[in-house]
Amino acid sequence: MTTRVSFVSPAMSSSLRQARFDDGGSIDAGGEARARAAAGSLPAAARIVVSPGVRCRETAAALGLDAEDARELAGLDVGRWRGLTLAEVGAAEPEAVARWLTDPDSAPHGGESVTDLCARVAHWLRAAQETDGHTLAVVEPEIVRAVVVRVLGAPPAAFWRLDVPPLTLTSVSGRDGRWNLRLGHPLDSGM
Template sequence: MLVSPALNPALREARFDGDTPLDPSGARAARTAAPHLPAADRYAAGASARCRATARELGLGAPDDLEVAPAGWQLGRWSGLRLDEVAATEPEAVAAWASDPGAAPHGGESLGELLDRVGAWLDAGAWDGGSGPPARGVVRLLAVVEPAVVRAAVTHALTLPPTAFWRLDTGPLTLTTLTGRPGRWNLATGRPLAPAGAARGEG
């Protein structure tokens, strides 16, 4: 089970990997969503401030006690910039990045590398990090991860072409559930964890 983080200033402004903490509105939305979170056997969070803060506000425990989930997309020198800013100064680089899964004009991680990294974590996590199925039935893992990680996990699990990544949207504080095993995943995606408006910090 994958949960996307609450909104923060960077997500509101559509900044590349702008890792800023949750603002009061985002923290409040996560606390509102907490009672709607399904139970799990293991809990994890990405390394970003917003993922770990969201996990804390959701009541998953102290960040240092959680397993480490994949970090967000590593976008090199574009990190912290807005898409419209980069598109205005580097239009050809942005076009290559959006059309070629192997392109990394920002000096960071290509889409293909992101998909491989998240896919490897997903397949390993299916068996509790071991080499075979769990000894006692299904192990439920719940991880708070960046939207790009959710989209990469879905792309990998359903063996979609890399270009499908760009057609997937992941809203704040939504639950995406993958069940099954490597090579045979089933998907339930985009379930809100709170009433309409709460995930956006309204009310």
């Protein structure tokens, strides 16, 4: 059985614009409008899931999706850095930020390491291969990064080299533990 999973990154928010670690904020008006405009461009899916974060749930709603929460697809837990900008953390803890960005096993914020996130997402992907039909998932950008790392067999250090623009679609398909990757398609491009 071939499995297909399509991952949609959330719409723009003020947190994304400010390079702020997720603060539970909403998508902005422009992001919501873009998501509503793209609502009809999504491929049909037998199963629709969403990261539990506010911006993912709001994006799913703006896209007209009735999605179930997928806790295992929650964004990267950045512990005490949540709600701060990267610049703020870099000014207060420059060595910790440098270590975090270069060592995927590091979690100086007290949350989850990139390696742990990649393992969590790999576990979810293995389980997804048992699901019949197409799955559509509205997820945080770091989940998409972890998927790409896993599918390509790249080291977790590659995680920070991947950019995931808002409202783009990244798809994987495969069977028997082997995946193919299709990435970065804007939702409003008439897929």
